[in-house]
Amino acid sequence: MWFLTHTWILPALMALSFVLILLFGKRLPRKGSEIGVVAVAICFALSLVTAGSWWNHINSDHSESEHAAGETLGTGSAVAAEHLEEPDPAAFDDVQDGCSRVVDEGAVGEHTEEAGHSEGSDEEHSLALTPGENASGTAPPAAGASQAEEGEGHATTKPVVRCAQWFPMGLEGSTTITVGTMVDGQSVFMLFVVSIISLLVHIYSTDYVNGDRRYTHYFAFLSLFTASMLFFVLSQSTIQMIVGWELVGVCSFALIGHWWEEKPNSDAALKAFLTNRVGDMGLLIGMTVLYFAADRSFSILDINIMAAEGEISHGLLLLASCCLIAAVMSKSGQFILHTWLPDAMAGPTPVSALIHAATMVVAGIYLVARLYPVFFEGLSIAGSSVNLLAVVGATTAMFGAFLAFVQKDVKKVLAYSTVSQLGFMVTALGVGAWTAAMFHLFTHAMFKACLFLGAGSMSHACHHSFNMVDDYGGLRKIMPRTFWTFIIATGALAGIFPLSGFWSKDEILAGTGSFVGAEGANGTYHVMLAMLVIGAFGTAAYMTRAIWYCFFGEYRGHGEPHESGPRITIPLIVLASLGAVVGFLNLPKEIGPISFPESLHTQFEQFVEPVGRYFPEISHASFNIPLALFSLAVAGLGVLLPYLYYWKGGLAPLRNLSERNALARVGKTVLVNKYYFDWLYTDVITGFVKGPLARAANWFNAHVLDAIVNGVGKGAVLTGRFVYDNIDQEVVDGAVNAAGTTASETGGVLRHLQSGRIQQYAALFFAATALLAGVFVVAAG
Amino acid sequence: MTDFLDNWGLILITFLPLVGALVMMVVPKEAEDTHKALAIVASGAALVITILLLANFDYDDAGTLQFLVDKEWIPLINSGFILGLDGISLPLVAMTALVVPLVAIYSWNHIPEPGNPKAFMALILILETGMIGSFVAQDLILFFVFFEVVLLPMYFMIGVWGGPERKYASIKFFLYTLFGSALMIVAFLSLYFLSAEQTFDMRVLTELGGLDIARTTQILIFGGMFMGFGIKVPMFPFHTWLPDAHTQAPTQGSVILAAVLLKLGTYGFVRIALPFLPEGAQWWAPIIGVLAVIGIIYGALGCLAQSDMKRLIAFSSVAHMGFVMLGIATLTDFGINAAMFGMVAHGLITGMLFFIAGSIKDRYHTLEIKRLGGLLISAPRLGWILGFSSMASLGLPGLAGFWGEFPAILSAYQPAPMLNEALFRTLMVIAALGTVLAAGYLLWLYQRTAFGTPSEEFADDPEITDVSTIEWISWAPMLVLIVVLGFLPSLIFDVTNPAATVVVAAATGS
């Protein structure tokens, strides 16, 4: 339990590491990388322990209840209704007072001993505010009975929430903005993913960027990157999420632009940051809407509970989820805001691995998963067949895969592959397959990190080129370890049985609920299934193409490539093995006739998926053998066709198709130009804002506003000069002078009035006339 | 000790700098280092006393005035010498007391042409008196006097130590603000004559809350104040003095101008205009909101078109103050708090940016963005600080700028009940767009100045050195504060919140 209440140590440790590296890194023997590696290693260890604690937590609390989360939950709405009416009184035992208004006011069980105990010494808690009272005793003790009934016993996840007051707002602090940690299966599993990928990337980097210009800064920002992501993952309030979200963004900015001497790199960094800023607009607005919708609360728990229990109007939820989808689109590289992701390859390769597997892009998925009730209710995911989230995801999954076909740069292939895979995850979330999305995130993190690091390994060998078409080839024999790990990861990505990708992707496909004989899905998303299958086929095909270019044929580059050192290959091996086996963590309950024992199946689901008031009642699609075979066949076809084309020289009609067929040519041009989105954003939108629009504003400033001001100013100065020349100098000064010199000079004053310039007289005359006449006219009227 | 602070604390921080300036008068002009030291000592002493005041401030009671000084001043018109400190004044006083010594330290080896530290430092000290005085004055006439005291030193600073266009810029600045002041004093006087009790005492006027003043009259009087304060802020379309003044002013002038002077306007809105004239405020709030948002977008677009770094930063001020004004216009606790935070954050961040711009100018002798480049190579630390400040300026969470922007946007979603919700929600969306543009121009600036390799012109220029010790000393506190406030926003919100709720209650009549 101690580990669950003190998870703040993880981001704090990484942040400390950042500061230490920045301050002392350069003076250390290994230029600061040792601090980073040690810190992240400790983090990894802590995350493992935390995961263990969480496992104990959910099992010990519900040892008497069965984990029958699977299909039982989906059996009917009656269960859900009953569930809503009688919330488990103990569900929020582990939520500290003041962290969630709903929990404070509503059915709160006894204050657990741990919670009281944990408010011990650390400064975070000394700040803690404890408004609201424990309305203990109001909770009905009937929940236990209902659990016993029918053997349903749906276990309720007890999130461990700790928080401290960040700042007060409003009358007598009517709103308290809190900062803290919200620990449940979802965040614990993300802690694990982030820290393991980060650890391997750190180790890998010590070799990969060895001797770099800014080695120390590189590690400092890796630390900060990890810290930000951990901070984001552990967020207890939405405002904290925003902070983590943006910090992740700025770290990726710094790392993508790591080699900022060259303009393309800094351009890519800027593009990444600005695109994300566009999405952040949606984030800020969405969070604002949610804050007011949840009756002025930033607490994720509050928002989720209120959204899940229908206390927020559907319209507001829809609005908020649409705004947040914009944020997700930018952060997770979803279609039409994905353009920054491939460009982000300008950063060092380990950073790409980190961005694509565990941090930056995953943040968007995590955001949706975290606030899932908002999306689930807002988009009416259950029982529907189309919604924005699913459309965005499926489109991305399909079109991203197409784009990967025409890339020459191996990293860009992988980048578009990430875009496409993120599309899978988003679709999964969009169709209600929450667990499938999380599971795919998990498996994808492993094999995609492996692929990126493998690409880095190849480029390390081939003179820092990533151009697989021109500079690679035949690396199979030269770099066997890289080759085999790459092959395994590719197989996982393509969804080859029994590698991890197969299991997670199959779960997503089943989750669309569209395939014949599908059971237990939330809705029937036919279009999504079709697009995902096309995406899956594409994935297998472009990865096979990449493998051909990288590892087979003749070496096309120059110099003598060589296998990379152990600090590079060991992370590869670790990741490849993980990528191969993690799929078994979430085995279905039964595959046809074979049913797995309880301790084997759906372990991941039990670990990760929350059950309770703060999570919608989602159901889980069951494993479907025909679908699994179908998807396997699709992947096999995806491998087979390129195999015939490249290895065997077959499929002759397809060769140079784009030179013969106009339609194919157009298609290829569109793909090479990335659907013209870059052109639209850079040249049209940015160009317009930075060029004509900004210039127009500036022109307006200089020629209209300033001209008015200057005109008025000049008029005033002239009037002033006139007054000065004719009245002040002549009359007033004159009066003073005249009075001072002699009183006998009668008419002296008048004499000075005469400047002798007729026209001044005329002007004075007319002005005076006009004024007098004006006075009379007005007075007379 | 506490008694002493209670009675004399505010008087001391207000007038110590002035005393310092007077002492400098008797020191001969040639003793330049003495002058600089005197200025640092005088402003530093004010800072020390300010810190003592902060330590003795009762934070639980931040909504009421503390360390009150109430002396008879001009009994003929019921104007008293009233000074007081509450949650609205406190952050601004603290920031002023901090920024001025830093500027004085920075001046140690950065006296701009044509030299003469005696006059220069004396002006800075007089400025400090005026600024702190404005923030602690609790009497309209007294406030007005201090408000005007600020004007002249700044005029001379720009006009004497400024750039090539200094005459134009200084006169523009002077006339603009004077014009605003004229309308403002008229508003003050009419308030005096029309209010139930004929007094200039802000405490009384807050309590009256526009009682006995007809709605239309309130709107008119508010209009006068709007011009006076709005020009100072500066709000679109009265902002055109700002880019010129900033571009031409010496570094120190720019820093003080950005950090403190602009806040006089927003402070005036929060302290005077809103609580005194609630109905006027409610009528004007949508107008202010719209102008603020125009300012946000317009300032950002203006930035994108600039070729001069200092001018760009000046335009960014217009945008940032737009967020502050948007917060004020919502008449909500969130909005006012955000505005208060925004003022401090903008003061620190933009002040910092102007410091950097000044230092770049010292090294490169130009601020033309397209001639710069590769700052991270020529002067890495300076480049880092610039990057850091840019990030803070574009409202990155975790740094101070964010807490001025996000709550302001948030507050516009649900403005005070009597305001038009649809309008403000539109404004919210547009303001959010402003954050994108802000990122655009700042990163674009950063890319072109810091990234890349230095141009041949400056590649081996021996003058381009990294941050000097003096610069570190004068910058470090601001940099640290930007981070600290970013992670512990409660440092300011704790203080402003009680006072802001008072203002909101007064302005919305709830």
Add this chain to the structure above:
Amino acid sequence: MLLNQFLLLAAILFSIGVYGVIVRRNGVLVLMSIELILNSVNINLIAFSTYHGLGGQVFALFVIAVAAAEVGVGLAIVLLIYRNRRSVDVDALDELKG
């Protein structure tokens, strides 16, 4: 037709004439501006004559005649000044200065 449209036109012409009188430095141009003024007066006179009888038209004729005389004398003066000073700059004529 409204009476006012003529009167307003006359007012505008008058003001333009006044502007010219104040602004122009060349004597001849000042005289031209005076002509503008006189003409605007004429418009007024005739417009009012539609209400008050033909006296207005008669006076307009008188004004035209006087204007002719005035221009004659005025130009003579300008000529004389030019002859004496080789300039017709009205600004330079500050003999009246006390």
Add this chain to the structure above:
Amino acid sequence: MIGTLALLAQQATEHSFDTPVNVVFYIVAAFMVFAAIRVVTTDNIVHAALWLIMVLAGVGLNFLLLQAEFVAITQVLVYLGAIVVLFLFGIMLTRAPLGRADDLDNNMKPIAAVVGVLLTAVIAFAVIRTFGDDRLTFEAYSGPMAEAGNNRTTALANEIFGPQLIPFEVLSVLLTAALIGAIVLARRD
């Protein structure tokens, strides 16, 4: 043309013909204002004289609209025929710069502009306030015209040589004096 316009003007007393006359008036008026402004702003003296012709012609047209065709003709004859020619002579005799010249104006432009605007505003205010929507009826002409057998020029002559005889005589003396004076002044000794 003159006849047509006069006819038009005459018809304008009736409502149905109001609009075309007004259209003519506003076009002429706008042009006159523009021309007058050019007179006082152009930096070429000869152009100023030419623009002045335009204004004066416009004034003549206005006279026609006001059914004062005799004055209109006099205007054209005297002004356009005599006075402008006199101006051109003056320009040439004073050796004024015939092309563009930059020093035709003094530094009082803003003041003059303010004065001008002020004057316009005051007059306009007074006029609009006083006369409002008064329509031109030309009824004052009907009596004298009936006396003169429906001939307006005769009526005008009756007026001049009737009630206004003495001013007319005085005017002729003035003209003679001016003539002599002008000769005296301009004569080269």
